[in-house]
Amino acid sequence: MRAELVTIGSELLLGFTVDANSAVIGRQLAEIGVTVVRRTSVGDEASEIAAAVREALDRTGAVITTGGLGPTSDDLTKPSIAAIFGKGMRLDEGVLDGLRQAWIARGLGPDLPKANEWQATVPDGATILTNRHGSAPGIWLEDRRGWVAMLPGVPREMRGMLRDEILPRLEVRLRVSGESANGAPIVLSRTVRTTGIAESALADAIGPATGPLADVALAYLPSWSGVDLRVTSFDRPRAAAGQALSAAEGVLRAAAGAYAYGSDAEDLAASVLDILRSRGLTLAAAESCTGGLLGARLTAVPGSSDVFVGGVIAYSNDVKREQLGVEEATLARHGAVSEETAREMARGVRARCRTDVAAAITGVAGPGGGTPEKPAGTVCVAVDTAAGVVSERRKLIGDREEVRLRATQWALDRVRRLLAP
Amino acid sequence: MRAELVTIGSELLLGFTVDANSAVIGRQLAEIGVTVVRRTSVGDEASEIAAAVREALDRTGAVITTGGLGPTSDDLTKPSIAAIFGKGMRLDEGVLDGLRQAWIARGLGPDLPKANEWQATVPDGATILTNRHGSAPGIWLEDRRGWVAMLPGVPREMRGMLRDEILPRLEVRLRVSGESANGAPIVLSRTVRTTGIAESALADAIGPATGPLADVALAYLPSWSGVDLRVTSFDRPRAAAGQALSAAEGVLRAAAGAYAYGSDAEDLAASVLDILRSRGLTLAAAESCTGGLLGARLTAVPGSSDVFVGGVIAYSNDVKREQLGVEEATLARHGAVSEETAREMARGVRARCRTDVAAAITGVAGPGGGTPEKPAGTVCVAVDTAAGVVSERRKLIGDREEVRLRATQWALDRVRRLLAP
Numbered sequence: 001m002r003a004e005l006v007t008i009g010s011e012l013l014l015g016f017t018v019d020a021n022s023a024v025i026g027r028q029l030a031e032i033g034v035t036v037v038r039r040t041s042v043g044d045e046a047s048e049i050a051a052a053v054r055e056a057l058d059r060t061g062a063v064i065t066t067g068g069l070g071p072t073s074d075d076l077t078k079p080s081i082a083a084i085f086g087k088g089m090r091l092d093e094g095v096l097d098g099l100r101q102a103w104i105a106r107g108l109g110p111d112l113p114k115a116n117e118w119q120a121t122v123p124d125g126a127t128i129l130t131n132r133h134g135s136a137p138g139i140w141l142e143d144r145r146g147w148v149a150m151l152p153g154v155p156r157e158m159r160g161m162l163r164d165e166i167l168p169r170l171e172v173r174l175r176v177s178g179e180s181a182n183g184a185p186i187v188l189s190r191t192v193r194t195t196g197i198a199e200s201a202l203a204d205a206i207g208p209a210t211g212p213l214a215d216v217a218l219a220y221l222p223s224w225s226g227v228d229l230r231v232t233s234f235d236r237p238r239a240a241a242g243q244a245l246s247a248a249e250g251v252l253r254a255a256a257g258a259y260a261y262g263s264d265a266e267d268l269a270a271s272v273l274d275i276l277r278s279r280g281l282t283l284a285a286a287e288s289c290t291g292g293l294l295g296a297r298l299t300a301v302p303g304s305s306d307v308f309v310g311g312v313i314a315y316s317n318d319v320k321r322e323q324l325g326v327e328e329a330t331l332a333r334h335g336a337v338s339e340e341t342a343r344e345m346a347r348g349v350r351a352r353c354r355t356d357v358a359a360a361i362t363g364v365a366g367p368g369g370g371t372p373e374k375p376a377g378t379v380c381v382a383v384d385t386a387a388g389v390v391s392e393r394r395k396l397i398g399d400r401e402e403v404r405l406r407a408t409q410w411a412l413d414r415v416r417r418l419l420a421p
Numbered sequence: 422m423r424a425e426l427v428t429i430g431s432e433l434l435l436g437f438t439v440d441a442n443s444a445v446i447g448r449q450l451a452e453i454g455v456t457v458v459r460r461t462s463v464g465d466e467a468s469e470i471a472a473a474v475r476e477a478l479d480r481t482g483a484v485i486t487t488g489g490l491g492p493t494s495d496d497l498t499k500p501s502i503a504a505i506f507g508k509g510m511r512l513d514e515g516v517l518d519g520l521r522q523a524w525i526a527r528g529l530g531p532d533l534p535k536a537n538e539w540q541a542t543v544p545d546g547a548t549i550l551t552n553r554h555g556s557a558p559g560i561w562l563e564d565r566r567g568w569v570a571m572l573p574g575v576p577r578e579m580r581g582m583l584r585d586e587i588l589p590r591l592e593v594r595l596r597v598s599g600e601s602a603n604g605a606p607i608v609l610s611r612t613v614r615t616t617g618i619a620e621s622a623l624a625d626a627i628g629p630a631t632g633p634l635a636d637v638a639l640a641y642l643p644s645w646s647g648v649d650l651r652v653t654s655f656d657r658p659r660a661a662a663g664q665a666l667s668a669a670e671g672v673l674r675a676a677a678g679a680y681a682y683g684s685d686a687e688d689l690a691a692s693v694l695d696i697l698r699s700r701g702l703t704l705a706a707a708e709s710c711t712g713g714l715l716g717a718r719l720t721a722v723p724g725s726s727d728v729f730v731g732g733v734i735a736y737s738n739d740v741k742r743e744q745l746g747v748e749e750a751t752l753a754r755h756g757a758v759s760e761e762t763a764r765e766m767a768r769g770v771r772a773r774c775r776t777d778v779a780a781a782i783t784g785v786a787g788p789g790g791g792t793p794e795k796p797a798g799t800v801c802v803a804v805d806t807a808a809g810v811v812s813e814r815r816k817l818i819g820d821r822e823e824v825r826l827r828a829t830q831w832a833l834d835r836v837r838r839l840l841a842p
Contacts, residue, residue, distance in 0.1 A: 012447070013447050013457045013460060014451050014608060014653075015443070015445060015446070015449075015451065016653075018440070018441050018444045019440055019443065019444075022440065022462070023437075023438065023439045023440075024436060026434050026435050027436030027437070028436075030436065036435075037463075037469065039434060040459065040460070041459065042458075043458065048458065230437070232435075285713075287716075288731075289720075290717070291716045291717055291721075291725075292708070292712075292713025292714065292716025294713065295708075295714075295736075296713040296717045296825075298712065299712025299713065299714075299825075300712075300821070300822065300825070302788060302789060303789070305737065308712075308736055309736055310712075310733065311713075313706065313716040313731040315716075315725075315726055315730055318775070319705075319732075323731070323733070323744070323773060323774070353739075353744070365720075366723075367723060368723060400723060401721065404717075404720075404721070
């Protein structure tokens with residue numbers, strides 16, 4: 001099945017809002033075997049909405065819209081599309097009653113504002129799609145030319161309605177049309193996450209796309225976190241797609257070796273916590289240039305408290321000395337950004353927090369603060385364990401935010417490589 | 422001037438990539454008086470690209486595309502659009518030489534791969550747009566029907582080329598056509614950021630859109646950071662737009678009073694650092710459930726080191742006791758999530774880091790860890806100064822990430838309200 005998206009809202013064209021809904025819809029449709037062939041965004045004008053939807057309907061007969069279902073006079077999606085189907089509008093008492101009850105339940109007052117009646121006004125002959133996450137219901141209109149499903153623009157409401165109302169309907173249609181059952185071709189992808197290895201070295205290790213890699217599309221996606229390897233299966237039924245991706249993932253993991261740390265959206269912090277937990281080890285952190293970002297990443301993972309106990313944000317030299325026991329002589333001789341200081345930070349935070357493992361980061365995040373010997377991006381990382389302390393120094397690339405993120409990723413990876421079996 | 426965007430790439434339709442480029446382009450065009458009336462996204466197929474661009478050209482005569490300029494066989498933007506203009510393709514020796522020199526300068530080897538020649542292949546009669554931030558040059562094609570500007574899809578390269586090559590050209594055209602000079606209507610917006618006040622209370626304080634507010638569009642944008650108030654001027658020349666926004670901003674700031682902390686993208690952490698800096702005060706932080714996120718936000722601001730010295734991430738009770746001096750009896754009697762513990766954390770970190778001000782956060786970020794008395798989202802914040810310690814307890818809404826962000830915002834706001842003149 002081919003479909004189109006039409007996203008509605010002047011905010012999209014003015015750039016006030018990034019159209020993230022389109023990506024969510026495109027991905028979920030691809031996973032059930034619906035191919036989005038075009039996406040169009042138009043402003044809040046009835047003629048523009050009607051033109052874009054009519055053209056999309058003519059091309060594919062299957063159109064999903066988002067936005068323009070709110071209570072204000074800007075919200076013209078319903079009448080504009082009703083007109084394409086030659087339908088008038090009517091007030092739906094059932095929808096109105098639901099809006100009224102929700103209004104009262106939220107403690108917003110005894111009377112639904114008059115403006116909200118517009119949200120209960122629907123095209124004649126439309127199927128009403130329940131909105132469990134907000135007030136505006138969705139609308140499904142259909143005739144011999146095809147169907148248009150209208151979803152709200154609020155991301156949480158859109159996602160709920162897509163899952164609850166749209167995907168099940170489309171799966172039924174795919175089955176009925178014989179596109180689905182066992183044989184429907186879908187798009188599925190999987191990502192192997194790597195860190196600590198350059199894209200070119202990874203490409204050399206993976207080599208040419210033979211064997212299982214010949215059956216999928218491989219994308220190298222470099223970022224501050226490392227290089228993600230995304231494999232995508234196009235035009236296979238679900239079971240075969242899963243097999244093709246698993247086989248490709250096996251090849252990639254073997255090629256990437258210890259540089260691979262996770263799958264899909266898994267954060268390296270979660271992998272490191274898992275490794276430490278499985279070995280019964282605790283962790284502390286001492287952070288200078290990252291200022292708490294390493295701790296924030298670790299504690300973003302639910303359940304991190306059984307491994308990560310905390311640590312010290314040692315942004316100033318006084319705090320490095322007094323709260324971590326870094327020697328004045330070390331700071332004077334080697335500077336705050338040095339492997340020597342990083343090692344004393346790691347040892348200090350491990351001793352004070354009484355953990356098995358400690359990581360320390362000190363560096364020049366930039367844009368200011370660099371010197372010819374230690375330019376912005378210079379970062380030192382140390383990891384202390386009962387076996388002793390290790391440290392490294394690197395020049396990381398990127399702006400302040402990226403240098404800080406790269407520094408936390410590198411520190412996590414240093415812990416991982418020290419402890420991984 | 423009316424224009425359209427066509428963003429090219431199967432990744433966009435499959436939802437692997439969110440089309441953030443469109444928002445950037447829409448915003449910057451609006452600010453010089455170009456109205457984007459439609460945006461279309463199509464996949465990497467020549468027929469789809471040609472159809473979308475031809476239709477856009479027919480409607481407005483002014484089209485910007487992104488994507489599909491890379492070195493691979495998927496990159497079909499140039500020949501697809503050249504065909505619309507009836508042009509063939511030719512290898513440009515100047516572009517090829519530039520690619521070769523850049524390749525060597527980056528240390529990638531002595532020979533440019535054959536595939537990269539495709540990036541030096543351009544439509545006959547095209548104007549080549551320099552890419553200072555990457556390898557693929559942009560292309561400008563034009564005839565009596567109008568123009569198409571082709572930009573790369575990589576965001577950094579796209580932004581550079583938009584700024585360096587596209588906006589200046591469009592400004593010249595607007596002047597020549599008489600749309601610009603003093604009188605061209607543009608879209609400009611400004612945002613007043615507030616925190617600590619509910620949207621409904623803010624709406625009551627602002628009241629009906631009379632006076633300067635009648636001349637602009639006002640949007641309430643609630644999020645974890647508070648409620649942003651965005652005012653937009655449509656269809657006014659630049660000077661008048663600036664005046665209308667300044668007048669509206671004055672009304673909003675007066676209505677929001679002390680709840681307003683900044684403009685546009687300014688982070689509350691930067692405002693708090695400015696207030697502390699102007700009064701010559703230093704700051705430390707003690708964080709439990711936020712695990713370093715407050716420190717990370719403060720140190721994300723360049724130059725924060727003259728105010729923020731660091732602090733303690735006290736995720737475990739042992740660290741709270743041993744590194745901050747929280748009493749065992751306090752933890753036993755009131756629990757780790759209590760105003761009493763927050764107060765001792767704030768006092769402890771201020772004494773140990775020897776700062777003028779200290780903020781402490783402890784809470785249940787969720788999803789687990791809640792109890793009937795202290796459900797997930799329960800957070801206590803304390804601020805200690807020479808004048809003594811203050812504390813509050815709240816139930817914050819949202820998931821783990823949102824509760825943590827809201828907790829840091831609230832702690833920053835507590836410091837701000839304590840110290841603001």
